[in-house]
Amino acid sequence: MSSLVPKTALPGRSRSMHDEMAAGLGYFSIALGLAELAMPQAIRRAAGIETPDALVRGYGVREIATGVAILTTHDATPWIWARVAGDALDIATVAMAPPGRHGAEGKKTLALGALLAVTAIDLFCASCLNSEKGGRKTARADYRDRSGFPQGQRAARGAARDFETPRDIRGPEALRPQATEGARHPAAPSGEWVVSNSGVR
Amino acid sequence: MKALVWHGTADIRCDSVPDPRIEEDRDAIIKVTSCAICGSDLHLFDHFMPGMKNGDVMGHETMGEVVEVGPGAKHKLKVGERVVIPFTIICGECEQCRRGNFSVCERTNRNKALGDAAFGHTTAGLFGYTHLTGGYQGGQAEYLRVPFADATHIKVPDGIPDDKLLFLSDIFPTGWQGAVQCDIQPTDTVAVWGCGPVGQMAIRSAVLLGAKQVVAIDRLPERLSMAEGAGAVTINFEEESTVERLNELTGGKGPEKCIDAVGLEAHATATIDSMYDRAKQAMMLETDRPHVLREMIYVCRPAGTLSVPGVYGGLLDKIPFGALMNKGLTLRTGQTHVNRWTDDLLRRVLEGQIDPSFVITHRVPLEKGPEMYKTFRDKQDGCIKVMLLPNGASA
Numbered sequence: 001m002s003s004l005v006p007k008t009a010l011p012g013r014s015r016s017m018h019d020e021m022a023a024g025l026g027y028f029s030i031a032l033g034l035a036e037l038a039m040p041q042a043i044r045r046a047a048g049i050e051t052p053d054a055l056v057r058g059y060g061v062r063e064i065a066t067g068v069a070i071l072t073t074h075d076a077t078p079w080i081w082a083r084v085a086g087d088a089l090d091i092a093t094v095a096m097a098p099p100g101r102h103g104a105e106g107k108k109t110l111a112l113g114a115l116l117a118v119t120a121i122d123l124f125c126a127s128c129l130n131s132e133k134g135g136r137k138t139a140r141a142d143y144r145d146r147s148g149f150p151q152g153q154r155a156a157r158g159a160a161r162d163f164e165t166p167r168d169i170r171g172p173e174a175l176r177p178q179a180t181e182g183a184r185h186p187a188a189p190s191g192e193w194v195v196s197n198s199g200v201r
Numbered sequence: 202m203k204a205l206v207w208h209g210t211a212d213i214r215c216d217s218v219p220d221p222r223i224e225e226d227r228d229a230i231i232k233v234t235s236c237a238i239c240g241s242d243l244h245l246f247d248h249f250m251p252g253m254k255n256g257d258v259m260g261h262e263t264m265g266e267v268v269e270v271g272p273g274a275k276h277k278l279k280v281g282e283r284v285v286i287p288f289t290i291i292c293g294e295c296e297q298c299r300r301g302n303f304s305v306c307e308r309t310n311r312n313k314a315l316g317d318a319a320f321g322h323t324t325a326g327l328f329g330y331t332h333l334t335g336g337y338q339g340g341q342a343e344y345l346r347v348p349f350a351d352a353t354h355i356k357v358p359d360g361i362p363d364d365k366l367l368f369l370s371d372i373f374p375t376g377w378q379g380a381v382q383c384d385i386q387p388t389d390t391v392a393v394w395g396c397g398p399v400g401q402m403a404i405r406s407a408v409l410l411g412a413k414q415v416v417a418i419d420r421l422p423e424r425l426s427m428a429e430g431a432g433a434v435t436i437n438f439e440e441e442s443t444v445e446r447l448n449e450l451t452g453g454k455g456p457e458k459c460i461d462a463v464g465l466e467a468h469a470t471a472t473i474d475s476m477y478d479r480a481k482q483a484m485m486l487e488t489d490r491p492h493v494l495r496e497m498i499y500v501c502r503p504a505g506t507l508s509v510p511g512v513y514g515g516l517l518d519k520i521p522f523g524a525l526m527n528k529g530l531t532l533r534t535g536q537t538h539v540n541r542w543t544d545d546l547l548r549r550v551l552e553g554q555i556d557p558s559f560v561i562t563h564r565v566p567l568e569k570g571p572e573m574y575k576t577f578r579d580k581q582d583g584c585i586k587v588m589l590l591p592n593g594a595s596a
Contacts, residue, residue: 009572012215014246019211074211074247133579141583143427148405148559153432158387158411159554163545166301171384171506171531 008132018128022076025083025125029067036060048107049097059093062086077133080126087119203591204342205570207257210248213571218258221338221346226273229350231265231284235363236340238262238570238587239288239371240397241464241512243578245331249465249488250514252315252331261288261328262370263340264363274351284354286340286347287539288371290326293352304536309349310335324536341570343591355543358551364558365550367588368402373546373557375537376402376462379510380410382533383458390414392447392456392500393433394493396424398586399510400462401560405431409554412458416450418443420468423583430559439470444500455502464511465489474519481518488515495521503528510537560586567591 008016036043040056066086069079094111149156206216221230239262244250264285270278278284291298295307309326310316315333316323326348329339338346347353357366376399383391391407393400396419407415408431417428418436425435436446447456469475469492481487497507498521507530525532549555562585565573573587 009575012568012571014211014213014571014574072210074249132575133581141422141426143423143562143583143585144430146427146559147430147432148401148555148557149408149431150553150556153408156405156408156554157432158409160406160409160549161387161411163381163410165381165384166541168300169382169384169533 008128016132018125018132019076021125022070022080022129025080025122026067026070026076029063029070029083031067033060033063033065033067036063045100046107047094047111048100048104049094049111050100051093051097055093059086059090077126077129080122080129083122084119084126087115087122091115091119202343203567204258204338205260205567205589207245207253207259208255211246211575213246213259213574215568215571218342221344223269223271224346225348226271227349227351228271229267229274229278229347229354230269231263231286231345231347232268233263233265233340233343233345233591235265235367236260236263236342236567236589236591237367237370238341238573238577238589240399242329242574244465244512244514246574246578247466250331252319252333252336254332254336257329257332257336258338258342259329260339260341261330262367262372263328263345264357264367264370265345268344270350277351278354283357283359285357285366285369285543286328286345286354287369287374287543288328288330289353289536289539290328290335290337290348291352291540292349298352301538301541303538303540309353312336327536341567341589341591343567352540355540355547357547361551362558364561364588365556366547368398368557368560369539369543369546369550371537371539372398372560372586373402374539374542375399375510376404377406377542377546378535378537379403379460379462379508380406381542382508382510382535383407383460383506385410385412385458387411388413389458390416390451390456391458391460392416392418392497393428393460393462394418394497395461395463395511396421396428397462398560400424400460401427401431401585402557403460403462403510404428404433405555407458407460408432409549414450416447416456420470421580424585427560427585443496447500451502455500455505457502457505459497459501459505459507461493461497461507461509461511463493464509465491465513465515467492469493477519487518489513489517491517491520495519498525498528498530501528501530504530506531506533509534512536561588563587565589 036056037060040053043056066082070076099105099108147153202220204218206214267278267280267282289304290309291303291306292308297305297307304325306325310323312332312335313323319333326335328337355369380403389412391412393403396417404415404417415433417433419425420439429435436443467490475492478490567589570589577584577587
């Protein structure tokens with residue numbers, strides 16, 4: 001059967017180059033998060049902005065959490081999209097923050113450029129992971145010709161009634177008729193109830 | 202030899218690994234002619250099942266030809282014989298094996314302490330599964346070492362294609378046991394949640410066992426179409442309410458028999474309980490997503506039976522046990538006692554009552570196996586069952 005989904009798996013592996021790329025972004029996320037957590041002032045200075053240290057540290061925690069999720073989950077796609085959302089937040093923060101001192105405008109422009117580049121990479125990775133999954137459009141919808149019954153459906157109905165349910169699996173005799181339409185327990189107000197080895201009659 | 206090897210979450214590779222050799226008296230080695238990817242392999246692939254180690258060989262649906270036999274198995278197996286290997290490793294001698302409860306064999310889990318710790322008491326060793334069940338190397342490979350081989354095999358005749366016999370290893374007896382556990386009566390409506398390979402086999406087993414009506418529940422059109430092929434009434438739970446439709450099909454009383462062929466990774470969409478499960482699972486506060494179990498308990502007719510061939514691994518939350526108790530439901534579970542059923546099922550295949558090969562949608566060489574894991578998990582290309590062909594064999 002030819003595939004409707006682009007085959008992107010690396011040779012002999014279940015992972016694709018986009019999975020590897022996602023893992024790389026996961027490590028990057030953790031490294032950046034650790035830097036933001038440990039050195040918020042240096043990060044602020046490099047970006048040429050004035051923001052509270054607590055905010056930078058908060059973003060660091062977000063980066064670490066996203067990175068760990070990317071590296072541990074069986075499907076990184078939603079977490080890469082979470083990175084894209086985080087990128088948007090970072091861009092908005094840098095764009096709106098007041099500039100710092102000593103050539104801060106130039107640093108701020110550089111920081112925005114770097115953030116846009118990372119966003120582009122994240123977007124590319126997330127889109128590729130999405131397209132690898134293919135979505136429901138790749139479903140082949142019709143297996144109605146596969147009954148699995150070589151002699152046909154009609155012949156198959158009840159063909160295994162010769163099978164005797166093992167005693168350890170059969171419902172207790174006293175309870176079996178409860179689920180059997182038309183059967184009546186002797187304690188019921190009326191009706192006959194007969195149990196034999198082959199079931200209720 | 203080549204084998205499909207687990208390296209971590211969603212990372213399976215076709216690697217070269219050392220050939221297996223006879224290690225114990227009762228071992229045999231088989232040359233694998235065909236094997237398959239099972240739905241429960243996906244639980245390992247996605248790492249929902251604990252106890253996997255980097256380097257584990259995957260696979261527990263395998264058949265092939267005996268190429269070497271240990272001295273303790275020679276009275277039952279000969280080189281050249283064609284065998285299907287059940288996924289449960291059995292000693293054939295312990296108290297549970299003597300009773301036919303092969304999936305809880307007391308002697309074949311070589312990591313018994315882990316099994317005891319996880320489940321209270323050990324269960325049988327399984328091929329290509331977690332180290333909780335022995336950590337035995339699996340059969341998605343060119344060769345397989347079969348421990349306790351004098352008991353752990355199903356002899357099959359020549360002249361029948363592998364396609365028709367391979368699934369005696371797992372999904373066919375698993376679906377069958379799922380239906381048998383329902384003790385089906387001619388008046389019964391049997392509802393089957395999940396139309397993956399085990400669900401498809403359970404549907405056909407329920408038809409063969411003479412259910413009045415079989416209802417198949419899933420969300421994937423291709424799987425529902427395959428269920429329709431067997432004569433099942435289908436419910437797409439993304440398009441209609443499962444509970445309402447089941448009640449409508451049973452005069453408001455609910456199905457007498459319910460089969461959970463989904464297990465721990467239920468994909469219910471936009472229900473409160475499924476969102477709750479996903480959130481708890483993400484926070485590692487719950488291991489499994491039991492939406493199907495909850496729904497079965499709710500909709501099953503009072504005094505009915507729930508059968509659970511779907512695999513669960515650990516801790517489940519918010520099970521409506523009050524409904525289960527007050528409605529007097531019978532709950533039957535368990536890994537499959539494969540050898541208990543296979544003589545009978547082989548006869549039914551040979552007589553033409555059923556041809557299990559209907560379920561195969563993809564046949565690929567072993568080397569393509571890793572990427573088929575993803576195809577199967579993501580339900581791409583209408584994938585329902587992948588058959589793998591090592592050794593350049595043609596099935």
